[in-house]
Amino acid sequence: MTQQFYVSPEQMIKDRADFSRKGIARGRSVVVLSCRDGIALVAENPSPSLHKLSEIYDRIAFAAVGKYNEFEGLRQAGIRYADVRGYSYDRADVTARGLASVYAESLGAVFTAESKPFEVELAVAEVGPTSAEDHLYRLSYDGSIADESSFIVMGGDADAVIRRLESVFDGGASLSESVRAAVQALAGDRPEQVKLDPSLLEAAVLERDPLTSRGSRRAFRRIMGRELDDMLKEKERP
Amino acid sequence: MMEGRERVVADAAVASFSAYLSAAHPDQLPFSRNLGAATGGSSALAPQATTIVAMTYSGGTLMAGDRRATMGNVIASRHIEKVFPADQYSVLGIAGTAGIAMDLMRLFQVELEHYEKIEDTLMSLDGKANRLAAMVRANLPLAMQGLAVIPLFTGYDTALHIGRLFSYDVTGGRYEEQEHHSVGSGAGFARGALKKLWQPNMSRSTAVDVAVEALYDAADDDSATGGPDPVRDLWPVVYAVDAAGTVRIPDRELAAAAARIIGVRSSVGREA
Numbered sequence: 022m023t024q025q026f027y028v029s030p031e032q033m034i035k036d037r038a039d040f041s042r043k044g045i046a047r048g049r050s051v052v053v054l055s056c057r058d059g060i061a062l063v064a065e066n067p068s069p070s071l072h073k074l075s076e077i078y079d080r081i082a083f084a085a086v087g088k089y090n091e092f093e094g095l096r097q098a099g100i101r102y103a104d105v106r107g108y109s110y111d112r113a114d115v116t117a118r119g120l121a122s123v124y125a126e127s128l129g130a131v132f133t134a135e136s137k138p139f140e141v142e143l144a145v146a147e148v149g150p151t152s153a154e155d156h157l158y159r160l161s162y163d164g165s166i167a168d169e170s171s172f173i174v175m176g177g178d179a180d181a182v183i184r185r186l187e188s189v190f191d192g193g194a195s196l197s198e199s200v201r202a203a204v205q206a207l208a209g210d211r212p213e214q215v216k217l218d219p220s221l222l223e224a225a226v227l228e229r230d231p232l233t234s235r236g237s238r239r240a241f242r243r244i245m246g247r248e249l250d251d252m253l254k255e256k257e258r259p
Numbered sequence: 260m261m262e263g264r265e266r267v268v269a270d271a272a273v274a275s276f277s278a279y280l281s282a283a284h285p286d287q288l289p290f291s292r293n294l295g296a297a298t299g300g301s302s303a304l305a306p307q308a309t310t311i312v313a314m315t316y317s318g319g320t321l322m323a324g325d326r327r328a329t330m331g332n333v334i335a336s337r338h339i340e341k342v343f344p345a346d347q348y349s350v351l352g353i354a355g356t357a358g359i360a361m362d363l364m365r366l367f368q369v370e371l372e373h374y375e376k377i378e379d380t381l382m383s384l385d386g387k388a389n390r391l392a393a394m395v396r397a398n399l400p401l402a403m404q405g406l407a408v409i410p411l412f413t414g415y416d417t418a419l420h421i422g423r424l425f426s427y428d429v430t431g432g433r434y435e436e437q438e439h440h441s442v443g444s445g446a447g448f449a450r451g452a453l454k455k456l457w458q459p460n461m462s463r464s465t466a467v468d469v470a471v472e473a474l475y476d477a478a479d480d481d482s483a484t485g486g487p488d489p490v491r492d493l494w495p496v497v498y499a500v501d502a503a504g505t506v507r508i509p510d511r512e513l514a515a516a517a518a519r520i521i522g523v524r525s526s527v528g529r530e531a
Contacts, residue, residue: 076376100376104276108369109287239372 034163037138041162044140048086050176050207053144055155055192056199059229059240060146063203066223074225076241078103078115080148082227086176087141087162095124095143112238117147121158121166129164138162142175148227148240152192174206182206197252200224200244204253219249276373277366277394289362290398304405306335308360310477310484311342311352311411312449313424314439314457316466319501320413320422321508322350323470325445325478326493327485328357337485342496344505346371349387349414350498354443356406363394363408370394384416388425388433396431411442415500422500445477445484452476463499467508470497471516475524487517 028036049065051073062084064073073092075083077099085092102123107115124143132138139162147156157169171192174182186206194202208217224244231240244252273279277288285291306328313322324341327334335357342352343364351367353360370390374382382390391412398408412425424436439457441449452473461469471487474495478486487494494513499506 070379072379075379097377100373101276101279104369104373104376105280105284105287108276108280108365109284 037132038163041132041138041140045087045142045162045175046177048176050174050178050182051084051086051144052172052174052182052186052203052207053082053084053146053157054172054186054190054199054203055152055157055170056194056196057152057192057229058196058199058226060148060155060157060227061196061199061203062146062225062227063200063207064223065207065217065221067221069220072223074223074243075100076239077120077145078107079112079238080227080240081115081117081120082146082225082241084144084146084173084175085141087139091139092141092143095127095139095141098127099124099145117145117156117158121145121160124160125164125166127164128160128162132163144173144175146173146227148229150229152229178209181209185209196226197255200249200252201255219246219253222249224249224252274374274377275390276370277390277397280366288397289359289366290394290401304330306330306339306357307483308339308341308354308357308443310441310443310445310449310474310481311354312439312441312446312453312470312473312477313350313352313411313413313436314453314466314469315422315424316463316499317460318422319415319463319499320350320424321463321466321470321497321499322352322411322413323467323474323495323497324352325474325485325495326488327478327483329483332482334485337488337491337493340496342498343368344498344507345387345412345414346375346381347504348381348417348500349384349412350500350505351391352411352442353408354411354446355408356401359398359401359406360408360410363398363410367391367394381417383418384414384423387414388412388435391425392427392431392433394431395427395429399430402429409442411440413500415502415504417502420502441473441477443477443484445474445481448480449473449477463501464512466499467497467512468516468519471495471513472520475517475520487513487521489514489517 051064053062062074066073073085075096077083083096099120103115128139143160145158149155157173159167159169159173189202204217226242227240228234231237280287308328311324322342328336328339345351345368407429410427416423424440426434426436426440439453456469478484494510497508
């Protein structure tokens with residue numbers, strides 16, 4: 022009979038965490054930040070159809086970095102969770118906190134029990150009536166959950182992006198100012214010729230008051246094409 | 260049964276909320292309840308919603324429903340709404356057992372929104388009409404016990420750039436209607452009115468007038484259909500869909516249309 026090698030739990034957890042972190046570090050970063058007009062979500066993403074940002078429910082959005090097939094499965098599971106809950110209770114009973122706990126539970130279970138942990142990091146954002154009532158949750162590959170107050174940065178270059186964003190972040194800024202700040206932080210000190218072009222960006226917003234601005238209870242809206250171009254150009258005018 | 264890889268792909272391809280619900284939470288479906296043996300007529304048991312009219316106009320479609328629900332000979336509600344926007348480009352109206360109809364409506368709304376979020380694109384109008392047919396068919400066992408739900412579905416086809424109209428039977432049969440259609444106990448009277456009043460290429464405001472007049476005629480002869488109610492300031496629920504999306508016609512427009520019709524009818528002073 023072959024004997025199994027002994028691996029200490031500490032070593033096993035460390036190996037798994039290193040593995041997940043390496044996978045996540047290969048991906049490009051995503052920024053989620055709270056502002057006056059709502060919550061801005063900005064990702065560096067050259068694909069126009071494979072999204073890193075998504076609508077989950079009326080006031081809840083999802084952002085992810087890491088392996089696409091893994092976070093796509095989690096995104097769909099989140100939409101199912103929210104739709105079942107809203108259908109069987111009421112639309113008001115679907116909260117980001119509930120969704121984040123479900124994600125934390127499944128990420129944690131896979132991290133300890135499955136042969137390969139998830140190589141993903143997720144953000145769940147819920148827009149409130151004021152920016153103080155916004156909820157931003159960051160979920161790691163091991164199921165740990167963090168409640169952030171102003172912004173979340175995930176992905177490969179996260180530490181550097183956080184430093185750059187901290188210096189320009191303003192919770193009372195407008196949506197276009199916030200999107201510009203996020204793009205600036207994502208681009209960092211890259212030379213001018215490889216600057217972040219709108220075609221390399223994916224942007225969306227959770228509007229604070231969608232019922233009055235668009236007559237819809239669904240707060241999520243993608244910012245694309247002309248609108249994104251205009252938002253990024255606004256700075257160059259004065 | 261599919262095996263292995265094929266099975267994985269088939270599982271991942273499910274973008275339908277109702278399919279997921281029937282697999283994971285079948286108790287939540289509006290038509291999964293087993294009511295036991297048939298107990299005879301249901302019309303005195305549960306409120307019934309009646310008369311819905313729908314028609315095309317130049318550039319879109321319009322649907323209208325009266326506000327009355329009845330339980331046998333009793334008026335159960337004067338405020339009930341039977342016409343709802345299903346999503347940005349479609350409208351659903353339901354006649355039949357009100358409780359099941361409302362649940363079916365909610366399920367259909369979630370079904371369309373769920374697909375839109377999972378797939379990041381709108382379902383085609385034919386796709387929506389087919390999903391609704393499947394739901395009506397699933398309700399067939401209850402319909403056999405007298406708890407039938409008969410929807411009417413209209414929408415703007417964003418691929419063909421026209422408004423389209425679909426009717427259903429209890430078995431889930433889906434029929435595309437031309438020009439106009441009506442369902443519910445007052446439908447026969449409403450349809451007679453529509454045949455005389457409907458014209459090709461009407462404007463939206465003319466279509467509103469025609470819808471209100473058709474409902475007026477239905478209410479005149481069918482006791483289960485409610486007419487315009489100036490005492491309570493209650494008017495039909497009317498939605499229009501065109502390239503710009505779904506809009507609810509405001510009450511003041513409906514009040515004006517109802518006032519015009521009542522004015523003409525009373526000045527003529529005829530019996531029928």
